[in-house]
Amino acid sequence: MIIIGLDAMGGDNAPKEIVKGAAQASLKLRELDMLYLFGDEHQIGELLTKYNHDMDKIRIIHTTEVITNNDKPVKAVRRKTDSSLVVGLNYLKDEKIDVFISAGNTGAIMSGSLLILGRIRGIDRPALATMLPPMKGKTPMLLLDSGANSECKPNNLSEFAVMGSVYMNKVMGIKNPAVGLINIGSEETKGNTLTKAAYERLSQSNLNFIGNIESRQIPDSPADVVVCDGFTGNIIIKYTEGLGMAFMHILKEKMTSGFFAKIGASLLMDKLKELKGMFDYSEYGGAPFLGVRGAVLKTHGSANANAIKNTILKSRAYVENNVVKTIHDEILKMAEEAEDSEEALLQDSLNE
């Protein structure tokens, strides 16, 4: 039995699309699983009457405050103690729910998770991990950090690699995930101070590190996980979205100019619809905030009911596969290995 918490008040389309997505998901949850909606019970109740749902699967936790995108993250989390986000994260901390999902203020979700749940021991910087849509027949690829840390140190990137590998292994079932480092050249010596140092660390790790990945290669790279600082990661995910939208726009324009083009386009309509979702990273089940003591998923601010439903239904895998605990164990193991090798070096030098 799993209890999924949902911030009904966070996001550009809240509470309408969030509640609609929750209603749809309630009809598909496994037996015994539950969905807790955090937010204004009046608004949520009224919306629920509009959509088909399974009332036995839904419980509303009434909260009176809302953190908006205009709120300053840390301040909002500290002051708005009866907001849907803060109450939800406290439920997660107290293990009254197993996973918490929000489409709200990204900064507040991260600050709230750090302040309320705390970091996994040994993790210096938690990271937002975004699943890049599968392109050219590839499986999706996890990119982290996609925006939590605009400045990073080399050890942060190694931690991201460990966390990303655990997630892809446990949640996506990929054995020994291939890890790549986002860089501006394929050779080891390329890049800035950060990527050069991170390359060295990753090469020495026990991870399945396959080297630098240039952004040109992202759509068909063999990596399952790619790591970078949060500034670079944010540039990449937002550009994926922007270019995808631009491409669809241009395609539509080309296809509706001229008689033959219009006929051609009408014959192709179904195929073109499939394309649309291809650059939309919100369809892939939300971005886990990895490295905090609890399963937190951030969905796109403009997530619609369908994206919310998908995130709810896919969140089960995050919980069932003990991602948080495995990250904890792997980071501990990494620290022990580092200690052992230091010990060995020390021993060697004493023996000399």
Added chain:
Amino acid sequence: MIIIGLDAMGGDNAPKEIVKGAAQASLKLRELDMLYLFGDEHQIGELLTKYNHDMDKIRIIHTTEVITNNDKPVKAVRRKTDSSLVVGLNYLKDEKIDVFISAGNTGAIMSGSLLILGRIRGIDRPALATMLPPMKGKTPMLLLDSGANSECKPNNLSEFAVMGSVYMNKVMGIKNPAVGLINIGSEETKGNTLTKAAYERLSQSNLNFIGNIESRQIPDSPADVVVCDGFTGNIIIKYTEGLGMAFMHILKEKMTSGFFAKIGASLLMDKLKELKGMFDYSEYGGAPFLGVRGAVLKTHGSANANAIKNTILKSRAYVENNVVKTIHDEILKMAEEAEDSEEALLQDSLNE
């Protein structure tokens, strides 16, 4: 009369595609303009017999060495003194040619330009500027630095903004070009240490600074020039190419699966061909290496004859409009303004 120098030996498809492009361009050069090809005279001569060309417009400068992509830039420039690149840059320095174009080793082109031509006085870091293809009906946008400096300081970004503005004004005829700062949020307070400090500098400048540009907005931002460090810029231009290619690949796949789709696609073929070039930044006349004392244009390593021809024919505008001298004057003016305002501050404090 303008003399255009071309590195016939640099690039993945050299010398064949380079010479072919030069041959095509020779037929379209203005009266009195000339094209100097630097490279092996035997190979070039043999290739020229294959393509229609105007021999009166072409002169071959024989060189015996070639700098490849595997060469270490600085070392190669210092040692291979009879390479097509080094000889070409020396011709530019000695004003025997007016502009130099190469599709070769980017690092070597930059190191060579720095070592042989030197920086424009007042410029701390020259930058590679890449024209992003026009999307969604926009005019093209100049992005710099696209890869010359993987680490930057805030003053570098202001210099990039000045140089980019001069280029877009002089070469593309855009009055008072709008300058944007690539960042991970639209608000002034967003970003990393570099972008926050650069935002402040740009706000205080006399440039037409329009604020932060998120990568999502790149395809339809109102900016004519966008600045960022060379790591971020390189990620962006290579991702433009990679995503564009992936999109075309997927589109083709969708369009050839199923009977109706095939018919539809055949009716649309012409329109789809237009799409292909849309994500190809090599079609827009080469990337100027701004901030050095001479007009140097880098074209894509995999540039074909058509791209070479375009770059040759468009290079005239770079020379005719005195970009190098204008950058020099603008940077000087900026330095004087900064001095004046310091002077005024000092005077104010003395008067108090």
